[in-house]
Amino acid sequence: MSVTVRVPAKVNVQLSVGAARPDGFHDLANVFLAVGLYDEVTVAPADRLRITCSGPDAAQVPLDASNLAARAASALAARHGIAPDVHIHIDKDIPVAGGMAGGSADGAGALLACDALWGTGTPREDLLALCAELGSDVPFSLVGGAALGTGRGERLTPVEVGGTFHWVFAVADGGLSTPAVYREFDRLTEGTRVPEPVASDALLDALRSGDPKALAATLSNDLQAPALSLRPSLAATLAAGTEAGALAALVSGSGPTTAFLTEDEATARKVAAALTASGTCRTARTAASPAPGATVL
Template identity: 80%
Template sequence: MSVTVRVPAKVNVQLAVGAARPDGFHDLANVFLAVGLYDEVTVTPADELRVTCAGPDADQVPLDRTNLAARAAFALAARRGIEPAVHLHITKDIPVAGGMAGGSADGAGALLACDALWGTGASRAELLAICAELGSDVPFSLVGGAALGTGRGERLTALEVGGTFHWVFAMARRGLSTPAVFREFDRMAEGRTIPEPEASAELLDALAKGDPDALAATVSNDLQPAALSLFPELADTLAAGRDAGALTALVSGSGPTTAFLARDPESAVKIADALRTSGTCRTVRTATAPAPGATVTGRTDQ
């Protein structure tokens, strides 16, 4: 048997970052919105665990045990006392090192696929606990939709979304390391008092109403100055999208992908076309939100 799971990318419509904790992490108020760009993870029995990958920038994806998909398979197998003897094949469509949780998505996808393949019967709570052990963004990749992540982002509260939001994403010509962006955030914050992160009531209301103008007025990303410090050229991409009519423009998560909110599908097409010809980015994609979380999309008997 093989099992295929589809899992979405995310954009952070609010990313409020607290001061560094003693463990090196940061408390967050992280408003996740899953968007319709997907990776697929297919799991089949094998003699031993191995990882393969295809799709855009697949050559940048690690194929050893550091890959979150591999770590997910090991984590579930260890809990059940079985050998993780599977072939994990990742079909990439989420940008690699782009601030859209592509690696986290693969971890969540592999976990759900292995659970289905092995018939472990793990509860949703157990799967979410394993996700939280794997990384801060992995639990949201499993659940999708919209959610507020607190702690380091792994403690989720589902949020209501009252409509469909239209997004344009511009992929940069190189990646950014999330740890490096957080280190730059800490450097830039030296000597300042960092407030406790808190979700914006106005932003949550805009999501619940499905109001793109209200959402545009309230999005924020505390990591954006750090990302721009490390990758100044992103400012040109943000400006190009705004000039093309985006309601708002922001760096997605730790970057370097930039996100542009459009009022409607026609506006999204116009913004995407302008970004493609701007010379400020590598590729451009459009997507809608919210999107479902990790979902089994195929099972094949062998």
């Protein structure tokens, strides 16, 4: 017997970052959109907790207790007083260490899959609380769709989306450490007043309207400058996608994946081809949003 859960990647259409808190985290106004790139997490009974992974960049995925999927299984098992004896297989299609919450997706997927496999019937609010303990992006991976994340991103409020948005994601060689990008944000803003992060009304209106041009005019990411500081080559990728016809370009989350909003699916395919040909990225993928959250298949 096994259970498979499909779980989406995300793009941050707004990522406003506040000053560092005493606990080292930052308050955020983080508007998430789930996009149609997915990992599939399959769990089956085993004699001990173990993880395997297949797919692009699988070699970069840790297969020990640090993996969020393993931590999710252990956390759920501890809550119910059972042993986390399960084989977790991750079929990886979300870029690794790419600012698209691939690890968080796997954590949410494993949590939902183990709950179904073990028949533990954990209430949704308890699953979300476990997600928040695992990481700031994990609750959104469970919920999907579109949401505003506040606090460190784990407190979610659903956001209305009035249409389908088409994206291209340019995958860079290698990853970027999210903590390193936040440290660079702190370095770049040292000695300045960092405003309180708030959601953009214009951006929320653009999502509600389903108008890609209106959304393009309101996209923002406070982690883009530190990501570019650490990886200057991303500027060429952003320029290549814009020149190819994207309405807007930005670093996805903490990077190094870059995201390009296009007017329609045909333009997305054209921009993806141009980015691949440009030599400024390893590959380019198209996807639409919003997408559903973690789903048992």
